[in-house]
Amino acid sequence: xxxxxxxxxxxxxxxxxxxxxxxxxxxxxxxxxxxxxxxxxxxxxxxxxxxxxxxxxxxxxxxxxxxxxxxxxxxxxxxxxxxxxxxxxxxxxxxxxxxxxxxxxxxxxxxxxxxxxxxxxxxxxxxxxxxxxxxxxxxxxxxxxxxxxxxxxxxxxxxxxxxxxxxxxxxxxxxxxxxxxxxxxxxxxxxxxxxxxxxxxxxxxxxxxxxxxxxxxxxxxxxxxxxxxxxxxxxxxxxxxxxxxxxxxxxxxxxxxxxxxxxxxxxxxxxxxxxxxxxxxxxxxxxxxxxxxxxxxxxxxxxxxxxxxxxxxxxxxxxxxxxxxxxxxxxxxxxxxxxxxxxxxxxxxxxxxxxxxxxxxxxxxxxxxxxxxxxxxxxxxxxxxxxxxxxxxxxxxxxxxxxxxxxxxxxxxxxxxxxxxxxxxxxxxxxxxxxxxxxxxxxxxxxxxxxxxxxxxxxx
Numbered sequence: 001x002x003x004x005x006x007x008x009x010x011x012x013x014x015x016x017x018x019x020x021x022x023x024x025x026x027x028x029x030x031x032x033x034x035x036x037x038x039x040x041x042x043x044x045x046x047x048x049x050x051x052x053x054x055x056x057x058x059x060x061x062x063x064x065x066x067x068x069x070x071x072x073x074x075x076x077x078x079x080x081x082x083x084x085x086x087x088x089x090x091x092x093x094x095x096x097x098x099x100x101x102x103x104x105x106x107x108x109x110x111x112x113x114x115x116x117x118x119x120x121x122x123x124x125x126x127x128x129x130x131x132x133x134x135x136x137x138x139x140x141x142x143x144x145x146x147x148x149x150x151x152x153x154x155x156x157x158x159x160x161x162x163x164x165x166x167x168x169x170x171x172x173x174x175x176x177x178x179x180x181x182x183x184x185x186x187x188x189x190x191x192x193x194x195x196x197x198x199x200x201x202x203x204x205x206x207x208x209x210x211x212x213x214x215x216x217x218x219x220x221x222x223x224x225x226x227x228x229x230x231x232x233x234x235x236x237x238x239x240x241x242x243x244x245x246x247x248x249x250x251x252x253x254x255x256x257x258x259x260x261x262x263x264x265x266x267x268x269x270x271x272x273x274x275x276x277x278x279x280x281x282x283x284x285x286x287x288x289x290x291x292x293x294x295x296x297x298x299x300x301x302x303x304x305x306x307x308x309x310x311x312x313x314x315x316x317x318x319x320x321x322x323x324x325x326x327x328x329x330x331x332x333x334x335x336x337x338x339x340x341x342x343x344x345x346x347x348x349x350x351x352x353x354x355x356x357x358x359x360x361x362x363x364x365x366x367x368x369x370x371x372x373x374x375x376x377x378x379x380x381x382x383x384x385x386x387x388x389x390x391x392x393x394x395x396x397x398x399x400x401x402x403x404x405x406x407x408x409x410x411x412x413x414x415x416x417x418x419x420x421x422x423x424x425x426x427x428x429x430x431x432x433x434x435x436x437x438x439x440x441x442x443x444x445x446x447x448x449x450x451x452x453x454x455x456x457x458x459x460x
Contacts, residue, residue, distance in 0.1 A: 039080040042072045045103045052110045056167040061110055068106045075099050097129055097142065105149050112166035114157030114183055122146045123193050130198035131205055139198055147191055154187040244286060252279045299341040299421065299446055306370040306377045307332035309342060313349040314368055317357065325362035331369035338377045339445045340422055348415040348426065352381045352438040355411070359385030359436060372444075376424070379440040382431050396428055415440075423447040 046069050053061045079096070104125060108116040126146055133139045156162045158180045255276045262269040314330050321328040356366045364384040371378045388396065396412060412426070419426045424442035431437040 039076045042076040042099070042103055045107055046072055049107055049110055052167055055169050064106060064110065068102065072099065072103055093129065093132065098145075100125060101145055101149070104146075108149065108153060109165060110167075113153040113162060114187070115166050116153075119150065119153075119186070119190055122150065122190065123197055126194040127197040127201050130201035133202075136199070136202050139202065143194065143198060146194065150187050150190055154183050158183050248279060248283055248286065252276065252283065255279060299344065301339050301341055301446060303337050303339050304342050305335055306338050306372070306379060307335065309338075309345055309349065310368055310370055310379060313346055313353055317350075317353055320354070320357055321366065324357055324360065326357055326360045327365045328357075329365060329367045331367070333370035334372060336372045336377055337444065338442065340442055341446075344418045345422070345440075345442070348418050348440055349379060349381075351411045351415045352379075352426075352440065356381050356383040356385070356436065356438065359383050361385065364435075375444055377442050377444060379442075381438045382435060384431075384435045387430050387434060387436050388428060421446075 046065075049065055049069070053065050076099070104118070104121060107118050111118055126143055129142055130139045133142070153162075157165070255272060259269065259272045259276065262272055310330065310332065314328060318328060353366070353368060360366055360383045366384075367380075367382045369380050371380060398413070412428075416426045419440055419442065422442050423446050424440065427439050427441075429437050429439075
C-alpha cells in the first residue's frame, strides 16, 4: 500500500502486514545496496578460500574451490545486473541468502569444519535477515540452514566422519575428536547466540512497527479531521456561490435592459458593455467553482470508441480553431473498445483541447490523436504554443493555478477528478520541439468503485 494512499482511505487497516508493506520500500533500499555488494563480498570470501587452498593444497580443497568458485562469481555478477533495474521484494530473500550461506559453509569446510574460526560469522548472517524478515515463525525456517551447518560439522568433527578438515597451518589447536564436550558446548553457544540475536532483532523490528503504527494513526487522524473541515468548507462555499448566482443573474438582466436604453457608441454604453462582460465572467467562475465543489456523480458507463469521442469534441472546436487561425489536425488511431462515461470524458477532452487552442499562436498547429497500450486507451493533444509556464509548472493541477487572465484555475482539477474516477490520469508535459503535450489515459474498463460519489476537492 503506497504511503500516499493514507490520505485517501479514511478506514485504513493498520495490520502488521499493512505496516510491513509501508515500511518495506525503505528496508528494500538498504537491502538492495547490500545485495548488490555481493559482487564485492563474494570475491572476498573466494579470495580467503583461495588463500587457504594455496597454503594447504589438498586435492579435495582444490576441487571444492573449482566447483563453488565459478558458481559464486557467476551468480554474484548476474545478480549485480539483475538487481540494477528492479526493486528488491520479500520473495527474493531466500534466493539472495542461499548463496551467502553456501559461500560461508564452503569457507567453514575449508578452514577446519567445527574447528573453523569462521563459525562465529554465522551469527550476524542470521541476525540481519531476522531484522529484515521481522517474524519469528517465518525466520525459523531460514535459521534451520545455518544451525544445521553448525551441528553437522560439529557432530561430523567429533566422530571423524569427514576426516581432518583443519588446514595444516592452523597447528594442533583443540582436537574436537578427543574433546566432544568442548565441541558440543561451542555449537550450543553459537546456536543460542544466533537464536538470541534473531529474537532481539525481531523484537526490535516489532518495536519499530509499533512506532510506525502510532505515527500513521496520528497522521491518519489529522488527515481525517482536515478532510472533514475541507468538506464542511467546500459545502459552505458551494452554498455561498449558489446564493450569489441569483443576484448576479439579476444584475446581468438589468444591465442588459439598461444597455438597450443607452445611446449606441456613447461612453456610457461602453462602460455598460464592460460591466456586462465582467458579470458574465463572474458567472462563469461561479459555475466552475460549483462544478468543483459538488460531488462527482457516478459514472454512466457504456462502450464507445475513443476515436468517436475525439471526433465529436474536435468537430465542435473547428470554428474556434478557425477563429484563432490555428490548424486543427486529428488522428483517430486504431479502433479499440473503451468502457467509460462518454459525457464526462468529453468534458475532459473539451478542457484540454480549449487550453491547447488558447495557448497556440496564429499559424500554429494543434494535433489530437488516440492511441492504446496494454489495457489502456490514450487521448493525446499537442500544441505548438509556448509550453508550460514556469510559474504554474509544479502546481498545474492545484485549484487556482492558471496563466489565463480570465481563468479560474479549476478546469484541470475537474479534469483530473474525472480521470481518476475512471481509474485513469491526466498529465501535462513539454512537447519535444516546443509546446505542450496533454495526455488523458483511461483503463479500457473503469474500476468497480467508480460509481461511488466524491468531491473534486478531495481528488485535488
